Amino acid sequence: MEQKLTLGIDSGSTTTKAALFDGKEIVRTGMVPTGANPKESIQSLYQQMWSKDVAYTVSTGYGRALLDQADKQVTEITCHARGAAFLNPDIQAVVDIGGQDSKAILLDRDRNVVDFLMNDKCAAGTGRFIEVMMRTLGENLEEMDRFVQGKTPANITSMCTVFAESEIVSLLAKGVDKGDIALGVVQSICRRTAFFAQRLKLSGAVFFSGGLAQYEIFRSTMESFLKLPVHTHPLSQYAGAIGAAVIGYQKASRSWN
């Protein structure tokens, strides 16, 4: 029997991610920066990932309408939930910190979305917040775990990205250690996200996704604020794309049988 694959593509504000699914496993992933031309990025990633074995394509994310070749568009809420539950079937909720929004999703017993919240009005509580702060500190986000090791968090009180940036500038001027400030920033965004997510009355294990989930410091800080077990996965940044591919497989396989 010929191999049948489905492709999920998640066009996020910062990165565009893709996953190929064979009905059992994720066989391949890909990622490109979204940049200033999201349409070009999603097209080029599609070309990279596509092969004649791809039977069905689902696009998601804020640029989901930009891929004409997609068989279906599904919102990032549904895809994230499905992808997270695929990566870890024991979870009951998803907290995602994306590049320009953050979301909390509550799942039912059957891993369907029962409720969700989205913060999409403001950069505070999103990946953008961290990006701006790390730039102000002149540090690389990739080095986050090492950079904040053994540090004492500085108190960052501003919720607003613009005000927090000037708060950091004045902390730097006072000679506060950069690592302390970075840890303060991590705590600030995790605290904010946890308070926001708890409006859904979360219980049980939480899946943490988005680009920041790959750093242990964000996972452990999130856990301490949520007071719930927080899981992540090496592929958590691909949760949306994986969910799209899984949904695509369910749709497409109906016509195969």
Add this chain to the structure above:
Amino acid sequence: MELIKELPAIFAEFGEQRKNSFVRAFELKQQNIPFVGVFCSYFPDELAMAMGACTVGLCSTSDETIPEAEKDLPRNLCPLIKSSYGFAKTDKCPYFYFSDLIVGETTCDGKKKMYEYLGKFKPVYVMELPNSQSPEALELWKKEIIKLKNKLEEHFGLPITEEKVRKAVHLRNELRRALREFYQVMRLDPVPISGLELYNVLNGASFRFDKAQVTQEIREMTQRIYDEYKTAHKYTKGPRILITGCPLGGVAEKTIRAIEENGGHVVALENCGGAKTVDKLVDEDAEDIYDALARRYLDIGCSVMSPNPNRLDLLGRLVEEYKVDAVVEITLQACHTYNIETLGIKQFVNEQLHLPYMSMETDYSTSDAGQINTRMTAFLEML
């Protein structure tokens, strides 16, 4: 008093549609018909009708005049208040411009404080609306209604007799009955008309001045809808959505569209202009007609009331009557009373009605159209 009968100086700069609205209002004014401008569903329309005046709604729905309003008012204030104030200031709204008297009520904090400034350049009269529905509140509200009657008589020099009030009560009730029968077409599944059409008819009816005629037209339209439904169905079945929350005027287009373009159907509007203000009638046979008016209006389930049990009662009835699958609440930015009530409404919808609920805060700009679309779609995918 002398009625406002001249067109504003800025008239020449207006577009075609706005010029037409001005001209329509202008023609009514030439027939010596007074205009009473109002902001809220709490205004007892029947009193204005009893003296032959036009009641015109002044709740503005465009962000066009918000920058002008923000010269005087804080930025983080509800868009409805800012927009309305801006239209009053700039003479760009025919109804504002031709209003011989503007009647406000002490509803939300934003509106009642705005009226203080509005009163500096427009003739404003403010009724004291209680913030609860207690017997004492009813007593105060009845007094306020009688005070308004006296104010209108004095301001316009036109007598408002009980007989005229009773006639107006009957006429206004007939319009409410006709509107209710109209929106009841949405009991049908699949729906016979779109939610946007439902909204547009309800909204359009409030800008018609001949109540008897509009009542008649709405009844005919309702009949036509049933007749056409018998031969063909325009829509397929899909999730049936009830909308609740703030007045929808400035955001109806983008929110209802986001639901209906993604497979949902808006089957009921609980908001102002929808069931909230149409559902209940004034007791026509009451011995004391002012008491009946006071009861009817004080009973409106607006979030300015504390507590606000009538909103839950109406929501529960609508959900059952319209076989609603999910509830969407639309709130306007910085509308404290509705925004705070979202928690209680969510609990009521989730726990008592066992239905999904989503709330969304928005304003009169189009900047969040993409986000609204994503959230509505995700919500519909969930159903």
